[in-house]
Amino acid sequence: MLESVFSPILFATAFTTILVIQDPLGAVPIFLSLTSRQEPAARRRSAFQATLVSFWVILVFALFGRYILQFLGISVPALQISGGLLLLLVALELLTDGEDEADPSSSSANAALVPLGTPLLAGPGAIVAAMVAVESAATPVVGWVTVALALLATHLIVWASLRYSVVLHQVLGETAIRVLTRILGLLLAAIAVQMMGDGLVSFIKTSFL
Structure with a gap:
């Protein structure tokens, strides 16, 4: 069941x-x-708000992406290939020094929502990945439920990272965070190549075979 x-x-x-x-x-x-x-209380509130914005932005696209694709006449393999290319670009940014610089003078909660909540957390890469995951499910219901739970789990980790950001930064340090980011970038590059390969095989089968 x-x-x-x-x-x-x-x-x-x-x-x-x-x-x-x-x-x-x-x-x-x-x-x-x-x-x-x-202040610490305001920073905790900003962490929650940024996480909430990211969650809802990605979830909306994950739920309604199928209808957007149907309206535009885009196939799932085409989305996989283009999504893989986009994820590969994101991976290259993680592997290099292409991080977005934040403005230290921004101190309001709105600054944590934009650009942190979106587009840094809920960016094109995460949105496309969620849409591809839903479309690759056996049925729409399986895709919606599974991806929604996956988004909930990832955003709990995101919230915890932001909520305890001061402690994490003190414990890990700037160098360790950069090294871990590079490792994650390498893993994402492999995921992107696999996604493009699967999409290309499916595209050829549905178009020429």
Whole structure:
């Protein structure tokens, strides 16, 4: 009965991919910069708000992405290929020094929502990954339920990283965070190549065979 609404394999894939794309540890320095002038209570509130915005933005696209694709006449393999290319670009940014610089003078909660909540956390890469995960499910219900749970799990980790960002930054340090970000970038690059390969095989089968 559970298998009719939930896929453990899809959950693991979606959870890993989206978490790597969002890179919670990499967002810690940016979050601290954006909230540098806030009191601890305000910083905790900003962490919750940024996480909530990211969750809802990605969830909306995951739920209604199928209808957007149908309206535009885009096939799932085409989405997989283009999504893989986009994820590869995100991975290259993680592997290099292409991080977005935050404005230290921004101290309001709105600064934590934009650009942190979106587009840094809920960016094109995470949105496309969620849409691809839903479309790759056996049924729409399985895709919606599984990806929604995966998004909930990833955003709990994102919230915890932002909530305890001061402690994480002190314990890990800037160098360790950068090293972990590079490792996540390498993993994301492999995921992107696999996604493009699967999409290309499916595209050829549906178009020429």
